[in-house]
Each structure stands twice: as structure tokens, then as C-alpha cells.
Amino acid sequence: MILTRRSFTLGAAALGTATVLDGATGPRRTKPVGGAMLDTIVLGAGIAGLNTAWLLEQQGQTVMVLEARQRVGGRVFTLLDQPGLPEMGFNSMAAGYGRGIDAAKRAGVELYDVSPRYRAAGGMALFLGGQPLTREQWAVSPLNPFPDALKTVMPWEIVNKLVGARTPLADWTEWTDPKNAALDISLRDFLKAQGLPDPAIRLAYDTSPYYGTSAFDASALMLEYNDGFVKAQALAGPGSLAVRGGNSKLPVAMAKLLKGDLLMDKEAVAIDSAADGATVTCADGSSFRAKRIVCALPFSVARRLKFTPGLAGVQAQAVATLGVQPLSVAFLTVKTNYWEQDKLNPSMWTDGPAGTVLAQHFGPTDTEVTGLLLQARGNLARYWDRLGKSAALDLIARTIETYRPAAKGQIVPAALHSWENEVFSGGAWAVFAPGQVAALASTMSAPAGRVHFCGEHTAVGARGIEGALESSERVAIEILS
Ligand SMILES: Cc1cc2nc3c(=O)[nH]c(=O)nc-3n(C[C@H](O)[C@H](O)[C@H](O)COP(=O)(O)OP(=O)(O)OC[C@H]3O[C@@H](n4cnc5c(N)ncnc54)[C@H](O)[C@@H]3O)c2cc1C
Numbered sequence: 001m002i003l004t005r006r007s008f009t010l011g012a013a014a015l016g017t018a019t020v021l022d023g024a025t026g027p028r029r030t031k032p033v034g035g036a037m038l039d040t041i042v043l044g045a046g047i048a049g050l051n052t053a054w055l056l057e058q059q060g061q062t063v064m065v066l067e068a069r070q071r072v073g074g075r076v077f078t079l080l081d082q083p084g085l086p087e088m089g090f091n092s093m094a095a096g097y098g099r100g101i102d103a104a105k106r107a108g109v110e111l112y113d114v115s116p117r118y119r120a121a122g123g124m125a126l127f128l129g130g131q132p133l134t135r136e137q138w139a140v141s142p143l144n145p146f147p148d149a150l151k152t153v154m155p156w157e158i159v160n161k162l163v164g165a166r167t168p169l170a171d172w173t174e175w176t177d178p179k180n181a182a183l184d185i186s187l188r189d190f191l192k193a194q195g196l197p198d199p200a201i202r203l204a205y206d207t208s209p210y211y212g213t214s215a216f217d218a219s220a221l222m223l224e225y226n227d228g229f230v231k232a233q234a235l236a237g238p239g240s241l242a243v244r245g246g247n248s249k250l251p252v253a254m255a256k257l258l259k260g261d262l263l264m265d266k267e268a269v270a271i272d273s274a275a276d277g278a279t280v281t282c283a284d285g286s287s288f289r290a291k292r293i294v295c296a297l298p299f300s301v302a303r304r305l306k307f308t309p310g311l312a313g314v315q316a317q318a319v320a321t322l323g324v325q326p327l328s329v330a331f332l333t334v335k336t337n338y339w340e341q342d343k344l345n346p347s348m349w350t351d352g353p354a355g356t357v358l359a360q361h362f363g364p365t366d367t368e369v370t371g372l373l374l375q376a377r378g379n380l381a382r383y384w385d386r387l388g389k390s391a392a393l394d395l396i397a398r399t400i401e402t403y404r405p406a407a408k409g410q411i412v413p414a415a416l417h418s419w420e421n422e423v424f425s426g427g428a429w430a431v432f433a434p435g436q437v438a439a440l441a442s443t444m445s446a447p448a449g450r451v452h453f454c455g456e457h458t459a460v461g462a463r464g465i466e467g468a469l470e471s472s473e474r475v476a477i478e479i480l481s
Contacts, residue, residue, distance in 0.1 A: 038062045038260075038290035040479060041280050043268045046074030047465045048455045049296030050254040051103060051472035053262075059480055063260045064288060066280060068267035068424045071248075072255045075425060075456075076465065078246030079331060079415055084362030084370025085246040086331045088417040089428075090465055096236030099462070099469035104243065107253035111241040117361040118240060125345040126154060130352060130403050132344055145199040156349045156356075158204045159187075162194045163223045164231070172228020175221055176460055181438035183221045187211075189434075190220035206378065207351050211325060211431045213378040219432045229463045267424075270306040271295070271451055278450040292479050293451045296472070300324040300426030302453075311448055318444035322436065322457060324427025326381040326420040330374040330396055333412045337369065341406035346372065354399040355380050371414065372400075381420060389416045429464075430457030445471070452478055 040056050042049045045067035053063045071077075075089040092114055093100040104111050126133045128143050138144055139152045146153060153161060168183055169175060191201050201215050210226075211218035243249045255262055267283040271293050281287045295302055299322040311319055339346040339359075346359035346369060355376035362370045374396060376384050384392040393413035401408045419428040432441065445458035454475035459467025 036062075037277055038064050038288070040064075040292045040294060041066060041278075041288055041290040042294040042296055043280065044068075044074065044296035044455070045072040045251065045255060045262060045264075046296060046455070046468065047076060047103075047251060047254070048468035048472045049074075049294065050251055050258070051469050052294050052296060052454055052475055053258050053260065054106075054254065055472060055476035056479060057259055059476075061479075063258070064290070065255075065258065065260070065262040066266040066268055066282065066288065067262060067264050068283075070264050072262070072264075073248050073251035075419070075428070076247050076251050077417070078248035080246055080248065082331055082371065082414055083333060084360045086360060086362075086371060086373055086415075087242075087247055088329045088331075088415075089419070090247050092240035092242045093464075093466065094230075094233035094236065095239050095241075096233040097241070097462075097466045099473075100466050101241065103254060103469060104241075104250055107250060107257060109249050109253045110244040112244050113239045114242045114362075115238065115240045116366045120361040120366045121347050121359050122345060124154075124156070124347040124349045124356070124358075127348050127350040127352065127403050132403075145197060145203060147195050147197075147200075150196075154349070155204045155207065155351075158196070158200070159191065159210075159223075160227070162191060162196065163220070163227045166194055167224045167227055169221065169224040169228065172225055172232075173461055175225035175228070176437060176441040178438065178442070180221060183224065184435055184438040185220050186216050186434040187218040187220045187223055188215035190223075191215060203351065208349070208356055208375070208380070209378040212323060212433070213326065213382075217323070217431065217433055219434045219437050221437045222432045225437075226463060229461075268297075268305060270308070272308045273450040291450065294454060294475055294479070295451055296454050296475075297424075298324060298426060298430065298455055298457055301424055307448070307451065309449070314440055314443045315446065315448060318436075318440040322440065322444070323431035323433055324420070324425075325429050325431050326378055326385075327428035328376045328381040328384045328392075328416060328418040328420070330376075330384075330393060330413075330417075331415040332372045332374070332393075332397065332400075333414050334369070334372065334407075335410045335412065338404065338406040338410045342404050344404065348400075348403070350399075350403070352399055352403070353380065353383065354396050354403070357400065372411075381418065384416065385418050385421050392416055445474075447478055 039061035040063045042053045042065045045065050053065050056063050077089040079086045206214040268280050269283050270281040272279045277289050278293045279287050279289050299319045303319050348357040355374050358373045360370045360373050397411040397413050419425050445453045452475045454471035456468045458471045462470045
């Protein structure tokens, strides 16, 4: 067996040995762990934790990473055993992801432009109450609750259109500035003020909410921040970049750049800080000491950790209450291209139990459909969860067959991944409720004694993995200074 310089370690560290993994594939060898007190322990081998560890090692620190799962990458998760390598989490970087592009270069993974594959999907068919509607039919449909000026806008387009066109946030990079606190209202109130009636908000947002379970749950200020980031990315240029061979290759390659130990299967459960250092205790009873601890975990899981001394004030409130998006992803394969029979787009936006269906074009050519990726957000994600994997997949397949008789017997359920049910994620991304941006965002990530916080949810100038990387830079500077 080939031994790599990088040590992914697993399991028996408490006994003084640890098993080394090559990539995320399997055990390779054992080696002793221990020795002098480390400079820093990083909790979580997602993009934020891995990059923090790398940055600190570049500055000469000794660093150990503890990861609860048996794989690295967290919310970057490719199904390597399915056609087209469907992504259950992170999909792509925009052109302005300077940090993401740099991380990929450093790690030696190849990025390629997937935007032609996205474009090959050619939009989505609208299905309401099981019936297909073209844009023209939608514009005059009695089901259309939008104001006259917006009748031709499809349900999935309208919220971004209104937030993008009418944002009152002068500079999106200042979204956490207390001077913008008055904008930290619910998305529902923002959309009402733009003339959208409640039935329109329910259809356009609550059916498939990006944040929370309804427009009442989501801070309009957070959507304005998101809108600013998206516009900045568009200014940087066109294109969407993904990792050739699956996005999971990126965290695996980032992990291989590390010199220190990366212990897998190590769920941190407690952090005790004292005058001479801090101790992390794991669920298996093992413990590790360092001068500093970086908590690169979403607050939805960090809230299960026992901090001694306890967190205080706004930070305690943020760790305990910051929301996280309920979202589930399903993957189906198809036996035949049934859409060639019914002449409708295989991609669909539905108000039914199948959620949003996106045809995947990740075969040898841009046009070949490799499967269907479905997203359920908010309450629909929870409904799928309540049904359980196999019943939910069955319902999804039956729903598509009912909507599209040509699909009868042609759909093969393959996978379903619930981010909310994943104990080491708790959801897809951070959700600030109305009032929480003003109350929490500017102070919640401050160091608490020897403990520092990073991760996507703590980013203030970028979203997604670019935000995770931004947060790792901030936390590395905090520690080094
Ligand atoms: C469906 C979906 C689509 C997305 N699409 C995009 C996209 O197109 N573009 C984009 O930029 N972003 C996208 N994102 C967001 C992006 O994936 C995340 O923002 C980013 O990966 C978060 O990285 P992180 O390091 O902050 O957190 P995570 O990836 O969650 O890493 C945290 C790590 O901590 C580990 N952990 C948890 N608890 C413990 C514990 N107690 N002890 C030790 N370890 C623990 C976890 O296992 C995990 O590895 C998407 C996310 C989802 C879910």
C-alpha cells in the first residue's frame, strides 16, 4: 500500500496510535500521536478548518485537526458512485472566488467551467398543482397571484428580482454595520412593501425558501447581502467553476497539504480553557491540548459542545440560536429520456412533493443528462425527512410519474441526503432571522479566551466556500497576532 506524507488519522489516538487514511478512502497505517503541546487544534475538516490549519502551518505553527466524520469536506460532498458525480453540497464557484480558485491551485485540483452544462439545462418547466404552464400560460393563469407588472415573472425569479432591483442597502459589504439595523426586517415585510401580496409571497418564496421555512423567518438584510455578493461575482466575469472529478477532491487535496495530524472520527464534545492552555475532549474519551482552539463548526453543531468557561452574552446567544437551513437533496437516474416524448424540460420547479428538479448534464458531452438532482428546502425538506429515505424517494418518483406520464417506470431512485438530519451539519447554511443580523453578526465571531470561531456562518464579505475561506483568514490572523 502507498503511504502518503499526509496523515489522515483515525480512531485509536486515545490509545497512543492512530490509523492513517489516504484521502477519504480507508485505513493505511498506524503511527503514534502525542508529544509537546500543540500551538493550535482545529475542530472540523471542512473548507474553513482545513484552510485555517494550512495558513497556521505556513507560519510555523504546530496544528492538529479533529474531524467528527470519516470523511473531510463537510458540506462539500460528491457522490462518487453515481453517474455524473452528483454534488450533494457545494456546486460551483463564481469567477470572483479568488480564495477558492487559489485554494484549488495550491491543492493541485483542476477547476473547469460548468456553466455550459448549466446552460444546457435550458431553464425549468413550471408545474403548479401537477399541471405544466409555459411562461405565456403563467402570465394569464388564474393561479398567478403576482401584481400586473410582474405577471410574466416565474415564481422562482421574483424574489431575487425584487431584492436585486430595490435593495435599500447602499453598500452590501456593510450589511453588519449597526447603521443598517433598520433594514433587518423580515423578508415578508420587505416583499409586502414592494407590492407583493401574501399569496404571492407564499408561492414565490415559501414553496422553496433559500433561508428559513418562510419569508417570515428570513432577514431581508441577509438577502440583500447575498444579492450584493452575487452582483459582485457577476462583475468579476462569467462562468461557474467546479472541480474536475467531483468537488470532494478539493478538501481531500487541501488535507494532503497539511503536515500535522488530521484525526478522523473525532467528535469534539468539550473545550476547557485554562491559564496554561486549552483541552479538547472527544466523544470517545480522548483529549488533546493546545494553546489555541479553532472551532470551525457550524453553530448548529457547536451548540452541543460544552465550553468551560461558558460562552457569554451575544456570542452565547448566537451559538445557541443562529438558524440553519433545512435542505435535502435527492438524486435519481432515468432509464430513458422521457422528456423527448412529452417535449417538456426535464428540469422542473414544482409546488408539489418533488420540489425542484434539475437535470444534470455531467456526461461526456454537455447535452447528455446523467440524472436528476432534486432539492427540497424548508418545510418540504422536513416532510421528506419525516417520511424517511426510501418512502421519500418513492413519493418523489411517483410524483414525477403522475405529473409526466411519459416518465412512468423510467425513474430509478438513487440517493437522498438530508443536511438538517446530518448531526455534524444540522442544515445547509446559516440563516439570520429578522433582527439577528443587527443583534449578532458583528460580534458573534470574536475570540472567547483561547477559543476562536470560523466557518461559512462567520463570513462577512463572501458567501459559501468563499466565505468559509475568508473566515479562515480572519481567524488565522487573530491567532497569529
Ligand atoms: C446543497 C448545498 C449547496 C451548496 N452550494 C454552494 C455553491 O454552489 N457555492 C458555494 O460557494 N457554496 C455552496 N454551498 C455552501 C458551502 O458548501 C459551505 O458554505 C461550505 O462548504 C462550509 O464550509 P465550512 O468549513 O464553514 O463548514 P462545514 O463544511 O460544515 O465543515 C464543518 C466540519 O466540522 C465537522 N464537525 C462537525 N461537528 C464536529 C465536532 N463536534 N467535532 C469535530 N468535527 C465536527 C463536520 O463534519 C465538517 O467536516 C452549498 C451547501 C449546500 C449544503
